[in-house]
Amino acid sequence: MTQRKKILLVDDSSTVLMVEQMILRNSPFDILIARDGEAGFETAVKERPDLILMDVMMPRMDGFDALREIRAHEEIKDTPVIMVTTRGEGVNIETGYTAGCNDYVTKPINGSELLSKINNLIGS
Amino acid sequence: MANDPNQESYVRRVLEETREYERRLREDNESLRELVATLECERIALRKRVEELEAGVTQQLTEMSTLRERLTAQVNANLKSTEQQLAIEQQNTNLANLYVASYRLNGALDRAEIVDAIREIVINLVGCEEFALLEPDHGGAWKVCSSMGLPEDFLARMATPESPLAGHLESRRLHVTDPAVLSVDELDLSRPTACVVMSVGDEAVGAVAMYRLLPQKSGIEPLDREIFDLLAANAAMALYRVKLQEQVKGVQ
Structure with missing residues (x-):
């Protein structure tokens, strides 16, 4: 029996976390949650998720710094990361890609777009 | 007159040669007749074969046409199914967003939590980072109690009776500017994308004035209007509930 894939949701907003969980509710993934960049990095090291959905603006450590930490960590550096940004302007997206994200979605989150990007990166 | 032997011999020879020639001609004629018959048989067989092949080609073309029609129908059905899946x-x-918004508003226990929930809904579900949350004071005048992304002078003018927003607040009705005010437009006090007045019965308990939408938003969508309606109803009840709780605590 194959193990279910894990997705780590990193966001300080309860609203966004709930929306993401509801979108992923019927998908075959186990959901992990962290509420800031630092906790997100620590959970990623401990739980080895198959994919991370990372918010940008968060307390303690923002999403870009957390992503840089992940890419610098030998054991989790290849984990696909989708940035969840409020602002979809070029500069934000460029910073995300420079930090090493694989893809991005903008808020308000479109469920079909998010599921499609997750499936592209780790399959359903 | 006696016959000349040479002449007689000549005539006989000519007769024999003529007979021989005639015999060969008959044989050739017979051969040709047989050849014609054979060729006719072959022609008939070939014609039959051509007809069979033509019938086969016609049948195959018909089958191909049927298959093509079935393929087109299948492709259309797949497209329709994909569209339906996307719509679902x-x-x-949309339902998830509305559920979450409702859950957050109804699950909030105090004023700070309600304000936080309204802020998160406007930022993350509507897609606006230039907004103000207003509430009426005891005298009925409006004041800004929370805001994001709006300059101070803008906020100071917003709640005055002369403000263009005052009319929307007094009307107690949802105001939506359509087409919406986008990120590329100028920030204008008289043009909020939406002004949601939250009231219970005749009593207004708060309002949210939203200005320019985030760059990725191309306009107000049906879901946004549903969120505005939900804010107007559920946030109003949540704020009213907290207000009553505060009054009860004050009495105690």
């Missing part, structure tokens, strides 16, 4: 996913997302 979109509907699920």
